[in-house]
Amino acid sequence: MAPTMGASDSKASSPTQEAESNAVASKNHHARILHIDIVKMTRNKSSIRSVIPSGAWGLGLLSQPATPVIAAPTVQVFDINITESLVLAAQDGWCKALLQISSDYASGGITKAKATAAKVIDQAYAFEFGPVAFKPTLTTGKHTFRTTRAGALANFVGNDPSFPLDTGFALTPWRTCKVVNQVIQLSGALAITMGNVVFSDASGELTSVDKTWGFMKEPDGSVRIILHHSSLPFKP
Amino acid sequence: MAPTMGASDSKASSPTQEAESNAVASKNHHARILHIDIVKMTRNKSSIRSVIPSGAWGLGLLSQPATPVIAAPTVQVFDINITESLVLAAQDGWCKALLQISSDYASGGITKAKATAAKVIDQAYAFEFGPVAFKPTLTTGKHTFRTTRAGALANFVGNDPSFPLDTGFALTPWRTCKVVNQVIQLSGALAITMGNVVFSDASGELTSVDKTWGFMKEPDGSVRIILHHSSLPFKP
Amino acid sequence: MAPTMGASDSKASSPTQEAESNAVASKNHHARILHIDIVKMTRNKSSIRSVIPSGAWGLGLLSQPATPVIAAPTVQVFDINITESLVLAAQDGWCKALLQISSDYASGGITKAKATAAKVIDQAYAFEFGPVAFKPTLTTGKHTFRTTRAGALANFVGNDPSFPLDTGFALTPWRTCKVVNQVIQLSGALAITMGNVVFSDASGELTSVDKTWGFMKEPDGSVRIILHHSSLPFKP
Amino acid sequence: MAPTMGASDSKASSPTQEAESNAVASKNHHARILHIDIVKMTRNKSSIRSVIPSGAWGLGLLSQPATPVIAAPTVQVFDINITESLVLAAQDGWCKALLQISSDYASGGITKAKATAAKVIDQAYAFEFGPVAFKPTLTTGKHTFRTTRAGALANFVGNDPSFPLDTGFALTPWRTCKVVNQVIQLSGALAITMGNVVFSDASGELTSVDKTWGFMKEPDGSVRIILHHSSLPFKP
Numbered sequence: 001m002a003p004t005m006g007a008s009d010s011k012a013s014s015p016t017q018e019a020e021s022n023a024v025a026s027k028n029h030h031a032r033i034l035h036i037d038i039v040k041m042t043r044n045k046s047s048i049r050s051v052i053p054s055g056a057w058g059l060g061l062l063s064q065p066a067t068p069v070i071a072a073p074t075v076q077v078f079d080i081n082i083t084e085s086l087v088l089a090a091q092d093g094w095c096k097a098l099l100q101i102s103s104d105y106a107s108g109g110i111t112k113a114k115a116t117a118a119k120v121i122d123q124a125y126a127f128e129f130g131p132v133a134f135k136p137t138l139t140t141g142k143h144t145f146r147t148t149r150a151g152a153l154a155n156f157v158g159n160d161p162s163f164p165l166d167t168g169f170a171l172t173p174w175r176t177c178k179v180v181n182q183v184i185q186l187s188g189a190l191a192i193t194m195g196n197v198v199f200s201d202a203s204g205e206l207t208s209v210d211k212t213w214g215f216m217k218e219p220d221g222s223v224r225i226i227l228h229h230s231s232l233p234f235k236p
Numbered sequence: 237m238a239p240t241m242g243a244s245d246s247k248a249s250s251p252t253q254e255a256e257s258n259a260v261a262s263k264n265h266h267a268r269i270l271h272i273d274i275v276k277m278t279r280n281k282s283s284i285r286s287v288i289p290s291g292a293w294g295l296g297l298l299s300q301p302a303t304p305v306i307a308a309p310t311v312q313v314f315d316i317n318i319t320e321s322l323v324l325a326a327q328d329g330w331c332k333a334l335l336q337i338s339s340d341y342a343s344g345g346i347t348k349a350k351a352t353a354a355k356v357i358d359q360a361y362a363f364e365f366g367p368v369a370f371k372p373t374l375t376t377g378k379h380t381f382r383t384t385r386a387g388a389l390a391n392f393v394g395n396d397p398s399f400p401l402d403t404g405f406a407l408t409p410w411r412t413c414k415v416v417n418q419v420i421q422l423s424g425a426l427a428i429t430m431g432n433v434v435f436s437d438a439s440g441e442l443t444s445v446d447k448t449w450g451f452m453k454e455p456d457g458s459v460r461i462i463l464h465h466s467s468l469p470f471k472p
Numbered sequence: 473m474a475p476t477m478g479a480s481d482s483k484a485s486s487p488t489q490e491a492e493s494n495a496v497a498s499k500n501h502h503a504r505i506l507h508i509d510i511v512k513m514t515r516n517k518s519s520i521r522s523v524i525p526s527g528a529w530g531l532g533l534l535s536q537p538a539t540p541v542i543a544a545p546t547v548q549v550f551d552i553n554i555t556e557s558l559v560l561a562a563q564d565g566w567c568k569a570l571l572q573i574s575s576d577y578a579s580g581g582i583t584k585a586k587a588t589a590a591k592v593i594d595q596a597y598a599f600e601f602g603p604v605a606f607k608p609t610l611t612t613g614k615h616t617f618r619t620t621r622a623g624a625l626a627n628f629v630g631n632d633p634s635f636p637l638d639t640g641f642a643l644t645p646w647r648t649c650k651v652v653n654q655v656i657q658l659s660g661a662l663a664i665t666m667g668n669v670v671f672s673d674a675s676g677e678l679t680s681v682d683k684t685w686g687f688m689k690e691p692d693g694s695v696r697i698i699l700h701h702s703s704l705p706f707k708p
Numbered sequence: 709m710a711p712t713m714g715a716s717d718s719k720a721s722s723p724t725q726e727a728e729s730n731a732v733a734s735k736n737h738h739a740r741i742l743h744i745d746i747v748k749m750t751r752n753k754s755s756i757r758s759v760i761p762s763g764a765w766g767l768g769l770l771s772q773p774a775t776p777v778i779a780a781p782t783v784q785v786f787d788i789n790i791t792e793s794l795v796l797a798a799q800d801g802w803c804k805a806l807l808q809i810s811s812d813y814a815s816g817g818i819t820k821a822k823a824t825a826a827k828v829i830d831q832a833y834a835f836e837f838g839p840v841a842f843k844p845t846l847t848t849g850k851h852t853f854r855t856t857r858a859g860a861l862a863n864f865v866g867n868d869p870s871f872p873l874d875t876g877f878a879l880t881p882w883r884t885c886k887v888v889n890q891v892i893q894l895s896g897a898l899a900i901t902m903g904n905v906v907f908s909d910a911s912g913e914l915t916s917v918d919k920t921w922g923f924m925k926e927p928d929g930s931v932r933i934i935l936h937h938s939s940l941p942f943k944p
Binding site: 366367368369370371373374375376377380381383401418419421423424425426428429430431432446448450452462463465467468469470471472 | 602603604605607609610611612613616617619637654655657659660661662664665666667668682684686688698699701703704705706707708
Binding site for chain 1: 895918
């Protein structure tokens with residue numbers, strides 16, 4: 001039998017919907033090396049909180065003594081967007097990961113470096129979801145673009161006969177890695193950043209690259225790189 | 237002749253790109269009745285400001301005395317996303333506009349009400365860009381959905397032989413209009429809200445409707461409705 | 473030591489990047505009842521294919537005998553967007569799931585129906601990621617909006633003391649469920665649909681509701697409902 | 709007086725909403741040099757058309773002789789997304805525009821070239837909406853990034869004391885310009901492309917650059933560049 005509907009009148013019972021805890025918190029408890037800070041931030045984004053829409057009330061309403069008295073709502077916000085904070089944390093995560101691979105190479109050789117690099121790529125790049133637009137700093141010719149996990153791994157730690165020219169960018173004894181953003185563009189779950197990344201090595205020598213990154217936030221709060229274009233500064 | 241490239245070395249001159257004013261401010265000076273507050277907010281979103289990415293620096297870096305000294309960058313942020321503030325302002329604009337049509341009808345009759353309603357629809361709904369998903373509270377049968385400007389106008393002020401059942405929702409002597417949000421979802425330039433809108437009329441009688449809205453922010457900062465589903469509360 | 477850069481000239485070696493299989497295929501092999509068709513479609517979206525950009529070549533170029541001969545590239549497309557096909561499949565999945573709960577109730581009672589409904593909600597709604605904007609057809613008062621998994625489950629199968637008025641919409645002996653779309657809006661990973669859903673029960677009686685849905689595609693190709701506003705037709 | 713609601717029953721009159729023409733077509737009749745092809749394509753995207761959701765019907769329904777007979781709906785699609793076709797057309801438009809500036813310089817000198825370049829930048833780049841992430845091929849030092857209209861103009865035609873090193877990339881007697889895409893990423897109104905652009909000059913010499921572009925589609929169907937990172941191939 002189909003549901004039946006009775007008569008109805010226009011008297012409104014003031015809606016005082018009780019806030020109900022949403023399930024997002026538990027979901028975000030994955031202890032990913034790179035994403036711990038990111039997840040912390042993300043969990044807050046979807047939490048339940050009260051919004052005082054004072055800025056959203058017109059004079060016409062305030063001047064009405066007859067304004068219906070309704071309990072301030074408890075608004076639940078579902079923010080699918082990536083934020084500037086998430087982007088800065090992801091960039092910092094990338095730098096930390098590069099330094100980690102570099103120090104693991106010094107302490108444990110190529111085996112240890114490769115294992116760390118593989119973990120980093122799986123956590124920081126979106127290869128599992130589709131082709132990543134990746135133009136590393138030092139790749140060239142037919143292997144300029146690294147749209148696959150294997151191509152990215154070779155760029156970081158080399159030692160792959162399929163990419164004979166790769167010496168492994170992360171095998172340099174990097175000591176510091178600093179991101180200097182010039183532009184950050186936020187568009188939904190995607191963010192684009194452009195600026196420089198400056199590295200210093202064991203001898204204190206600095207290397208600066210022109211860097212464009214595209215970051216994608218996934219529904220669970222993880223952030224992954226889908227675009228990475230790095231190039232050495234042009235010299236006239 | 238093609239551009240030539242000389243040799244290059246890896247010494248990086250610390251990038252101290254001078255901040256350059258972007259053109260977005262001047263663009264947003266359109267004095268739209270509904271969007272004045274919105275534009276004010278939007279202009280701030282893209283302004284140039286300094287970002288201290290303190291939260292984005294790892295212990296590994298801070299412990300490095302050799303960290304290269306680089307001037308804090310001036311980051312320009314291009315925020316394409318709609319914000320909760322913009323959404324609340326747009327909802328408030330919708331309420332104000334409804335009350336305006338209602339009072340214009342009282343003071344100037346259907347001619348004045350229709351002129352105001354037409355302006356409101358062009359400013360607040362996205363019919364100029366595509367079919368709006370609009371299910372008004374009191375429409376029915378083959379005219380339930382109003383995906384065109386004409387259908388929306390008839391719903392607000394009636395008096396259109398193509399929509400004979402429309403009495404004009406905005407012609408009721410509404411005195412107050414209050415939005416009570418339960419959920420706000422933010423996804424890039426789009427936002428979805430769900431909750432109640434409570435109206436009071438000249439007799440003080442309250443009408444509450446269950447309301448879903450979808451708002452779209454355009455690159456110039458304007459916000460328009462692309463989704464509007466309104467229904468009377470179900471009565472068992 | 474930092475990477476060194478040698479001299480460079482402007483002769484371009486024609487880029488003939490070999491296509492490399494991306495990792496998305498393996499990722500999408502999760503056998504979800506509702507998403508089998510969806511996943512099939514999605515896997516194709518990111519696969520490697522050749523694009524003949526004939527439409528993208530200007531007369532100016534074609535008239536040039538000196539046009540450089542470059543092998544047609546193998547373009548890899550990473551499509552984050554939800555498509556109309558995915559939306560139609562997800563709507564169909566919702567109808568099939570409703571009919572499944574209904575027949576499981578007939579064959580196995582509330583226990584079987586509740587188990588199926590729980591699975592359906594976890595697969596078809598985005599409660600694990602954030603608050604879902606859900607206004608079911610027959611809910612009312614302070615329980616009008618169901619932003620949590622528990623509230624959604626009660627709407628489908630009832631039998632929850634926290635929601636005493638819920639009789640369980642899916643427990644009706646539904647026989648058919650048909651979606652009649654009026655508007656489909658596609659915006660990145662989000663799609664909004666508005667139209668009717670028409671149900672027939674064991675007695676052949678028809679029930680039509682006005683329905684708005686919002687669907688979100690996740691990076692792995694799954695599609696979930698983040699918005700669901702259902703209402704009975706207004707009767708003058 | 710508030711709207712009244714009478715009783716209601718569940719018999720549904722089959723919804724046969726008449727298709728109503730939406731306003732998008734007329735809107736897109738702006739004859740922009742770069743966007744003629746783009747607009748043609750865009751107009752089709754939002755036009756009204758019939759959808760046969762055959763793929764979306766389950767066996768359960770087809771086996772029902774009692775399936776309610778409902779006229780196939782006329783679905784209106786509002787596609788906010790940028791498409792691969794739009795992206796290819798915009799890339800082709802960029803190449804045509806570069807060749808136009810180059811030939812205008814040959815025929816009318818810097819005055820004519822600068823006028824064309826200014827028009828091109830206003831039509832093809834999003835400076836009016838926010839800071840564009842633009843790293844041209846041949847810029848360096850503190851002027852590496854061109855986030856403003858003035859900086860972009862100087863890169864194309866030089867002759868600006870504020871950018872003394874700019875010789876004007878578009879003043880080279882370019883004869884052909886070909887885009888060779890490796891990856892195209894589609895995410896709502898945004899698309900990212902990565903690959904090469906190969907130029908040939910009057911002497912037949914080829915120049916290939918590694919190119920990343922970000923394109924944004926506006927609600928009126930226009931497409932503008934928000935990201936542009938160009939770099940010379942790395943030479944070991």
